[in-house]
Amino acid sequence: MSTAVILMNLGTPAEPTARGVRQFLGDFLSDPRVVEIPRPLWLAILYGLVLPLRPGKIAPAYREIWGRSADGEAVEGSPILHYTRRQAELLQQRLADTRPDITVTYAMTYGKPSLDSVVHRLRRQGYESFLVFPLYPQYSATTTAAIYDRVAQIYRNSRDVPDISLVHDYYRHPHYIRALAASVRELWDRKGQADKLLLSFHGIPRANVTKGDPYYRQCHETAEHLAAELGLGGDRWQVSFQSRFGKAEWLQPYTDKTLIEWGEKGLSSVDVLCPAFSADCLETLEEISVENRANFIDAGGGQYRYIPALNIRPDHIEMLATIVGEKLPAKPRR
Ligand SMILES: C=CC1=C(C)c2cc3[nH]c(cc4nc(cc5[nH]c(cc1n2)c(C)c5CCC(=O)O)C(CCC(=O)O)=C4C)c(C)c3C=C
Ligand SMILES: [Fe+2]
Numbered sequence: 638m639s640t641a642v643i644l645m646n647l648g649t650p651a652e653p654t655a656r657g658v659r660q661f662l663g664d665f666l667s668d669p670r671v672v673e674i675p676r677p678l679w680l681a682i683l684y685g686l687v688l689p690l691r692p693g694k695i696a697p698a699y700r701e702i703w704g705r706s707a708d709g710e711a712v713e714g715s716p717i718l719h720y721t722r723r724q725a726e727l728l729q730q731r732l733a734d735t736r737p738d739i740t741v742t743y744a745m746t747y748g749k750p751s752l753d754s755v756v757h758r759l760r761r762q763g764y765e766s767f768l769v770f771p772l773y774p775q776y777s778a779t780t781t782a783a784i785y786d787r788v789a790q791i792y793r794n795s796r797d798v799p800d801i802s803l804v805h806d807y808y809r810h811p812h813y814i815r816a817l818a819a820s821v822r823e824l825w826d827r828k829g830q831a832d833k834l835l836l837s838f839h840g841i842p843r844a845n846v847t848k849g850d851p852y853y854r855q856c857h858e859t860a861e862h863l864a865a866e867l868g869l870g871g872d873r874w875q876v877s878f879q880s881r882f883g884k885a886e887w888l889q890p891y892t893d894k895t896l897i898e899w900g901e902k903g904l905s906s907v908d909v910l911c912p913a914f915s916a917d918c919l920e921t922l923e924e925i926s927v928e929n930r931a932n933f934i935d936a937g938g939g940q941y942r943y944i945p946a947l948n949i950r951p952d953h954i955e956m957l958a959t960i961v962g963e964k965l966p967a968k969p970r971r
């Protein structure tokens with residue numbers, strides 16, 4: 638029986654226009670996993686304020702990153718979509734000889750290609766077994782569980798539900814930690830070590846963690862393992878959280894405030910790595926590489942270097958192949 642591996646990431650607008658961003662944010666921000674404010678209040682805010690105003694503000698940032706990369710890869714359209722497609726192609730090539738029983742494809746939680754459309758196509762092609770692989774190293778209900786919900790929704794009314802496995806997290810998988818460390822070391826070998834390494838993770842509301850989301854703990858464990866792998870003392874690195882949205886408190890310390898403080902103290906150099914992002918996207922290419930670079934330098938900081946996401950690095954593809962092998966062990970030949 639053939640199995641399909643579906644690599645999944647968040648999603649992105651179909652085009653870098655206010656209309657494209659509105660459609661994407663409408664789908665994304667109406668998911669109760671993403672925003673936990675009581676429904677009637679949140680829907681009033683979403684349709685009354687966010688969707689009329691935010692797309693016009695964010696679309697220019699999307700235009701800036703459209704076709705852009707941080708690692709020299711020629712990118713077509715939205716970087717996150719491009720990298721997810723390439724990750725699937727390269728993982729398929731990597732598994733071709735050893736696991737001919739596995740087909741690799743990709744889908745997005747919001748926007749296109751939707752998980753729904755991909756699963757139905759695969760089912761028509763005869764696949765009866767799936768591994769849904771969220772490309773989120775750290776589990777959060779806002780991301781990973783949102784994908785689990787989509788899987789459950791697809792089959793809610795089906796009698797014959799296929800064999801589905803799910804990847805939960807890989808925040809301290811040795812291959813993940815080693816790939817992150819190698820990406821940092823490659824920069825240090827070429828250009829030397831900065832004064833500080835900032836590990837900036839996407840934030841979530843603090844209340845989500847208080848209510849039981851393990852994301853904060855997993856981010857810190859990733860950081861501790863990475864620092865140990867790099868042999869980095871506690872005074873040389875720090876964790877921070879980026880991409881705050883809305884008025885509530887999110888996980889702290891905030892990336893933008895940290896970089897402004899470091900700039901004001903006259904820090905001469907900083908390297909920034911975003912371990913929660915398996916592909917470069919708006920949040921890394923714009924918020925980290927452009928906005929926060931300016932925050933740090935305008936506040937008086939020196940050199941600022943953004944270290945790209947793992948994207949299509951061979952060690953990242955190898956890590957994906959290893960996790961697939963662990964979830965789907967090869968059956969012994971008879
Ligand atoms: C509103 C709440 C949000 C939560 C909670 C959240 C969690 C979260 N998101 C990612 C990864 C990505 N987010 C991206 C964009 C993005 N995120 C939010 C809001 C929340 N994210 C918004 C509104 C946006 C869109 C941009 C904007 O309007 O500011 C992206 C990039 C997509 C792209 O097109 O490039 C990624 C990737 C994680 C990992 C996470 C929780 C752990
Ligand atoms: Fe986000």
Ligand SMILES: [Fe+2]
Nearest residue numbers: 880919920924
């Ligand atoms: Fe952002």
